[in-house]
Amino acid sequence: MTSTSDIIKSNKDYTLTSWTAQGVWNPAVMDHAEGVYFWDTEGKRYIDWSSQLVNVNVGHSHPHVIKAIQDHVAKISYATPSYATEARGRLGQMLAEVTPGKLSKAFFTNGGTDAIENAIKMARLFTGKTKILTRYRSYHGATFGAATAGGDPRRHGHGPGISDIVRLPDPYAYRSPVYRGRTQEEGDAIMADMVEEIVQMEDPKSVAAILIEGYSGTSGIIQPTAIYWNRLRAICDRYNMLLIVDEVMSGFGRTGEWFGVDHYPNVQPDIMAIAKGVTSGYVPLGAAIVSEEIASYFNDHTLSMGLTYSSHPLAMAAGVANIEVYRSENLIENARDMGKVLRRGLMDLAEKHAVVGDIRGAGLHHVLELVKNRDTREPLSPWQGAFSEPMQIINKTLKEEGMATFVRWNLIFNCPPLVITDAQVKEGLDILDHALTKVDSFYEG
Ligand SMILES: Cc1ncc(COP(=O)(O)O)c(C=O)c1O
Structure with a gap:
């Protein structure tokens, strides 16, 4: 040994x-x-x-997930993304069931970073606009696009990222001066006003989407209240922008709801990025899940994105088994x-x-x-x-x-x-x- x-x-x-x-x-x-x-x-x-x-x-070594992966690898170890498989269809349907509102179709990726990359591409293709608003204190992944979208300081030193990312100040009740002498709700309302002002200054005709973590994660779990979230949804509706919710970390029960955004029942995402808990890490997997409206747009517009390992059969089997475990236990x-x-x-x-x-x-x-x-x-x-x-x-x-x-x-x-x-x-x-x-x-x- x-x-x-x-x-x-x-x-x-x-x-x-x-x-x-x-x-x-x-x-x-x-x-x-x-x-x-x-x-x-x-x-x-x-x-x-x-x-x-x-x-x-x-948790580690869950027997139900292990068996599902073992059974599947013996049957199909790989299939080109243009083939259908039983596990892929089942996982897509299960995701439509557990995700909020009208989210209906999943584009599968290798993990969270490329779920974000593809969510941004979809938002740009669907709206015909390019700017994406994100928070400074956020993490959305490590490739150039996703790292530019996140404000996390780990992006520094890589040279220029992608263009048309605009960062928003954070609703950081514990530290932001906006909240001094105010309740969190009062501060959040001001922060939301600032978001709307930034949209106007950037020109709503050029802003495709707001991208935000469903429940803030690595940046320090800095989470605004429903007041802020409801306003984000209203701003997106008013200016024809999409709300992209990153549930890579906060999804699959982490915060005591299926998704972080479920804490705000009036807030319906247009696109949701998932990864991590969808397979609990047993096989790498992510997805950008879109609303019925966006999905139907791509019925007659090319979905110009792809990955060799999109909808990998083992990841599909691991995803189905995980959702079964979330439900049965x-x-x-x-x-x-x-x-x-x-x-x-x-x-x-x-x-x-x-x-x-x-x-x-x-x-x-x-x-x-x-x-x-x-x-x-x-x-x-x-x-x-x-x-x-x-x-x-x-x-x-x-x-x-x-x-x-x-x-x-x-x-x-x-x-x-x-x-x-x-x-x-x-x-x-x-x-x-x-x-x-x-x-x-x-x-x-
Ligand atoms: C909120 C969030 N988005 C995206 C990512 C990137 O996911 P991955 O590391 O699977 O590419 C992470 C990773 O920690 C994350 O926490």
Whole structure:
């Protein structure tokens, strides 16, 4: 058997990893995984507090999903996208059932990034307009188009992106000066007014769509209220623009609803991008799902886009099996219930640890924003910068105590698989409590 150090060596010698200087990459070696846990090659168990990249929603090694993929690979391992397959039709129909309102037809992609790329192309082809409005604090993927659409600072350094992306200021109630002395709803109404003003300044005749995450994710779970969402829908209707909702991270039960946008029942997306939870990562898959109106436009206009692996049979089988699991195990309801336990626990942590400045989220999709001082709200680690000493201590403690999660700037993400139990939520909260205790002394109150 290859030793742990040899596995790490060959990974580091022959492969490159994402979003980091390679020299500081110090990976754990994943050996096997089940439910909300995975184990490294030394036998150490980790609770997966971020569902890997917020995608393993049904948990690791789900037998129903594994069997569906195994059965399908033995039957059809690949089919050109112009062929029909039973699994493709079934998944398309299931997606039409679970997505809101009039969303009816899916164009399948390899993941979230290319779901966004193709959603933008469809919006431009359908409206005949080119500008896309997006938020600064958002992430929509890593290729040139999707990275330009997201305002995430990781896009810097790649050179020019695509043209005609216009970014909107964020409805960031905790930090934006617009919200000072106002309720979140009052601030959100002003932010929505600003969106409309920007549309007018950009010329509504050139704006094809507003693109927004159904529930904000990696940028810090910075979510406006229904007031903002209802206004976005109204602005799109008034100026003949489309509303593209990115549910790549927030979809498939993550926030306690099927989709993040389901928290706003009056808001109907025209196009929805999905990925991650559609297969829980067992096989890569994404999709841009369009309304009946857009779908029928493409009945007699060429859909000029394509991918070798669009509607890959194994991804189709994995998608069908995942939706079956969401339904049969009531995972959306479990995310809602366990989300309440998680939120209560995070609020208890905030009472104990003054570094917890803000708690945001819904369902099993929560973030802790850590600060040096609750009055000044100075972040415990600089935005975009290297980890400060306390964040390094938190990272180290979580790892030592067997928690794997997504820590960014001054943010700790709490997004475990939807199969998590009450006892497992409490187990994770205890580890967080220990990590926060170690940085209490960094509070400058
Ligand atoms: C909201 C959102 N959109 C798009 C993407 C890109 O998806 P992928 O990494 O599957 O290409 C992500 C990935 O994290 C995401 O969170």
